[in-house]
Amino acid sequence: MSRRGALALVGGGALLMAVVTAGQTLGGFTRHAALLLPRGRDHGDGPNDFQINRTAAAAAIIPEGTGDSWRLRLRGGPVPVVVDRKTLMAMPQHTARLPIACVEGWSTTETWSGVRLADLARLAAVAQPRSALVASLERYGAFNHAVLQANQISNSDALLALRVNGVDLSRDHGYPARIIVPALPGVHNTKWVASIDFRDH
Amino acid sequence: MRALLARYKDLYGSHPLHLLTMLAGFALAGYILTIFTPVELWNPQVWWQSIAVWFAAAIVFHDLVLFPVYALADRLLTIPAERRRSCRGEPLVPALNYIRIPALASGLMLLVFLPGIIKQGAPTYLAATGQTQQPFLGRWLLLTAAMFATSAVLYAIRIALTHHRTRTRHRTRPTRPTDTSP
Numbered sequence: 001m002s003r004r005g006a007l008a009l010v011g012g013g014a015l016l017m018a019v020v021t022a023g024q025t026l027g028g029f030t031r032h033a034a035l036l037l038p039r040g041r042d043h044g045d046g047p048n049d050f051q052i053n054r055t056a057a058a059a060a061i062i063p064e065g066t067g068d069s070w071r072l073r074l075r076g077g078p079v080p081v082v083v084d085r086k087t088l089m090a091m092p093q094h095t096a097r098l099p100i101a102c103v104e105g106w107s108t109t110e111t112w113s114g115v116r117l118a119d120l121a122r123l124a125a126v127a128q129p130r131s132a133l134v135a136s137l138e139r140y141g142a143f144n145h146a147v148l149q150a151n152q153i154s155n156s157d158a159l160l161a162l163r164v165n166g167v168d169l170s171r172d173h174g175y176p177a178r179i180i181v182p183a184l185p186g187v188h189n190t191k192w193v194a195s196i197d198f199r200d201h
Numbered sequence: 202m203r204a205l206l207a208r209y210k211d212l213y214g215s216h217p218l219h220l221l222t223m224l225a226g227f228a229l230a231g232y233i234l235t236i237f238t239p240v241e242l243w244n245p246q247v248w249w250q251s252i253a254v255w256f257a258a259a260i261v262f263h264d265l266v267l268f269p270v271y272a273l274a275d276r277l278l279t280i281p282a283e284r285r286r287s288c289r290g291e292p293l294v295p296a297l298n299y300i301r302i303p304a305l306a307s308g309l310m311l312l313v314f315l316p317g318i319i320k321q322g323a324p325t326y327l328a329a330t331g332q333t334q335q336p337f338l339g340r341w342l343l344l345t346a347a348m349f350a351t352s353a354v355l356y357a358i359r360i361a362l363t364h365h366r367t368r369t370r371h372r373t374r375p376t377r378p379t380d381t382s383p
Contacts, residue, residue: 012302013309020310035340036314038330051330058328172331 024106039106047165048173051108053100053186056171059138061192063171066137070176072160076132076198077125085176088162091115091123096157102186112180114161117153117196126198129153133199134179137192146188152181153198160193275301294363299356303348310341 001009023034034040043049072088074081094116101107121129130150138144152158158181161169169175174191181189206217213220242253278297316322317337326334 009302009305013305016306016309017313035344036310036317036337038317038326038332041330041332041336043331053329055328055331 025101027108039102039104039108047167048170050110050173051100051102051106052172053102053104054141054143054191056192059136059141059144059192061137061171066171066176066192072177072193073195074120074124074198075195076121076129076200079125081124083123085162088115088160088177091119093162094156094159096159096180096182098157098180098182100180100186100189104186107186111165112159112161113163114159114177114180116156117148117158117160117179117181118156120160120196121153121198124196124198126200129198129200131199133197134190134193135195135197136190137194143187143190146179146190148179148181148184148188152184155182157182160196274304294356294360296356299352299359303345303352306348307341307345310344314341 019033020035020040021037023030023032024037024039031040032042039051043051068084071082071084074083092115093113095111095113097109097111099107099109117132121127121132128150132148132153134146134148136144148158159179160177161174161180162177163169164173169178174193177193178191179189179193209217242251242256244251248254278300311318314337317326317334318341319338320334323334326332
């Protein structure tokens with residue numbers, strides 16, 4: 001084999017690898033080119049049929065915890081504020097098109113809507129939160145909580161999302177409510193949110 | 202400028218691009234040395250999950266198993282072509298690379314995506330995606346079939362073109378020049 005042939009072979013191999021992997025993060029029609037990878041697959045045609053990074057079953061989220069009895073606890077103000085999903089839905093809703101960008105190396109961009117985190121901080125009576133600890137209903141697991149910084153709370157697209165692509169979130173995507181913040185690693189967009197602690201330090 | 206380049210080539214012995222490539226290579230190697238300490242090659246909890254063990258095992262497996270297998274397969278591919286050539290004495294379009302390339306591409310896919318194809322870590326996969334690894338074996342086989350089929354079509358086109366070319370060459374070959382002199 002000639003040197004040119006060897007180079008072409010290695011180059012061709014690298015190109016083939018690029019074709020069958022890049023779709024995981026480019027999305028759109030290229031996603032299907034990631035034939036042999038988990039994030040190249042379809043989940044269906046519905047509004048909630050996009051890539052999941054951890055199922056509700058795997059996170060041991062029980063249906064009783066996410067039903068009508070679910071409450072969001074906002075702490076950090078003079079008194080804790082407890083709201084149900086109906087109250088959240090009645091608040092001003094904001095829509096943002098944002099990606100879940102997973103540290104595994106894939107991403108998917110969807111249209112989320114819900115309540116701005118800044119509005120929730122105001123509701124909790126914390127004027128200028130320096131950070132916020134978001135905790136999930138998920139009891140175990142390294143990513144059942146995340147800390148957001150001041151700029152991540154105040155960003156106008158930083159949401160506690162209640163709906164995606166025009167419908168309620170599915171259980172696997174974090175129903176009743178999940179965090180979605182621009183430029184945040186996927187695992188820090190906490191799902192099944194139970195409480196948010198706004199801190200002014 | 203050209204004289205300067207010539208002087209430089211006399212001194213260094215090669216094109217400036219050669220030096221730039223070498224420097225980039227050394228810088229990359231240096232960077233790897235700074236982040237790659239021997240400690241990271243060894244997993245004290247589970248010894249067989251160490252990079253060092255896998256690296257050594259990969260060398261042994263390649264040289265002892267993979268290399269003889271693909272060298273033998275390649276040898277088997279080249280024998281019939283040689284035999285045919287010696288029997289019929291006419292130049293053939295060699296099929297060798299039309300088999301080698303899809304085989305290598307299929308092998309690369311199998312090597313890289315083997316865990317999914319043979320369904321390793323099914324519980325983790327289910328927890329992370331809500332799906333099973335069921336389609337991957339079939340997809341890999343289909344991909345392999347498609348690559349070989351494409352290669353076969355390209356080979357057929359190549360043969361047809363070669364035939365066409367040799368035939369037209371035969372037809373346009375001038376007949377024996379006639380002697381026109383008195």
